[in-house]
Amino acid sequence: MADDTVTLASLSLTHVHYDPNDPVSYFCAWLALVPQGLCVMYVTLIWSTREIEILLMFAGQMACEALNFLLKRILKEERPKRMHGKGYGMPSSHAQFVAFFSISLTFFLLFRHVPKKASPSHTPLSLVARIGLSGLALLNAGLVAWSRTYLSYHTPKQVWVGIVAGSVSAISWFLITTVVRQTGLLNWFLEQYPTRLFRIRDLVVEEDLCQSGWEKWEAKRISEQKATSGKKSR
Template sequence: MPTTRITMSTRSLISLSLTNVEFDSSDPIAYTFAYITLSPLAIVVAYATTIIARRELTSINMFVGQLACEFLNALLKKLLKEKRPIDKLGDGYGMPSSHAQFIAYFTTFSILYLYTRITFSQNLWKFPITLSLIILLISVSYSRIYLNYHTTKQVLVGNIFGMSFALIWFILTEYILRSFGVFKLIVESSLAKFFYLRDCSYIPNIIKVEYMNWDSLSSKQKKI
């Protein structure tokens, strides 16, 4: 019996829209924004790396909030059903912009945590960190407009929802749930101890503390 071989030309191929960004290759600004708009992917990788390496409860909490924010964005898109400025760019609806909402949540939660939980020997370091986060927020948000994936309104609404959700999630988890001892119960559970989960949010200048612990252990090792 003769067999039919399916060739590449007869298959219906699609691109992975998560990483596929269309832009005018002759425009250097568009070329730059094409990379900037992929920042959420880099942030997800950073989340995974930080959670695995640090086993810090706050990182997990922030990531869970990020996922919840993305779920909210998907619901809003199905509810509002507003098209993108150019239909062929991107999948699904455009309101609100998921990139804008993602980066707004990440930036807002990071800044809130930076100023309420983290201390440095010189707290002036918080200013350049905050400035960098704001520049990232503006760059990613504007890249969606410049590349015609979203309208200005869709991006602004995404920013508003992302910032609002980050504020609500931060207050709910870092203040309300923490005050009820939920985080303490989690880190004291047998499962958390098995995976070496920890909560260092109450330790001032954790970077200095960890360095001093390393220096002390290193000095003892040298004496052996």
Template structure:
């Protein structure tokens, strides 16, 4: 075998540079993979739940990524001098991605999600009250802030690039929330859900009023209750 081997290349989608002697740098390397993980979450939820709200959220996420692509090539600002990445750095795509996701989830939980009152228990399930939804929203925003900060710590972006990315993601989330609100109130979403293709794919819009797992849980609870009643009769 020849000794003149071609140098290996790394897959930029998942390859992250970090300092192996610094535990915090190692943690930041994992935080850098959050957007890829969220894409898997999107795909899984869309396929498994067929919820219109999840699909709309993902559509806005794709639009947010397209905006980031355009802004980087319009601004053309380089990354930090001692950088650990390629391409333009303004605005940070990681910061924009997670800011859009976290703000969108917070807007949904605080303003769109309308579950039954927490005192109303349905099949051993207590809907989330406003304090719990606010806590989850705060947790999501804190996680997004950690991902954005990790980009500066790993020297992929400057503070300004991360701030602008987070601002662009926030504006995108608020703007898309308003657009989808109009789509809902105008009846366009209800019309789209009655489309033969949507019905064939079993697209539904339940998550606004109930948790993702609740409908399936009720069917399971009915089945188990029926089985227990059947066993009771046999005895």
């Protein structure tokens, strides 16, 4: 019976307030989970591919989050009245997060990703496809940012400041990582024992994530087919 008197708490990481009678509000509640979904994507890709470019982007994303944490505690601006008591609202962390991600992805796809010439077993993403993916990422960021005002978690000003902060962070981080690449510091880092121990590589700038594995699979499949055909011809 003693357990019945315990006051329970809510895990605010995924706790989203919305109007159950409004389908748009329900959609916006799902959009609020996009940053968490992107974090899962980051960790999954880093672990499965060991790509330094993805690791660098995630590091920049976390630095952007740290900046948001500091800005909120410096500015100390309240959220709209409906959400008072839910922490500071300036700037919007959701808007800042998706702005950083979408712009970083756009810069990578359009300026850093230089795919190799197509091989018989692989056709890299065309420039048109990369522009299309960038557009989808930016559209998603716009929807997430808009949803924060629709759900009354932030004022338009708080959202716009979040977008600006995320955009400036993305541009700054892209320039920093460009310098790191051009000065050879990244190559030096990739040659160190801990980096090689975890098999960190730098291939995604010139090929798609699935390319090397696919070509290995195709070579194995063709080799097995030839071996089988050779046995049948005897």
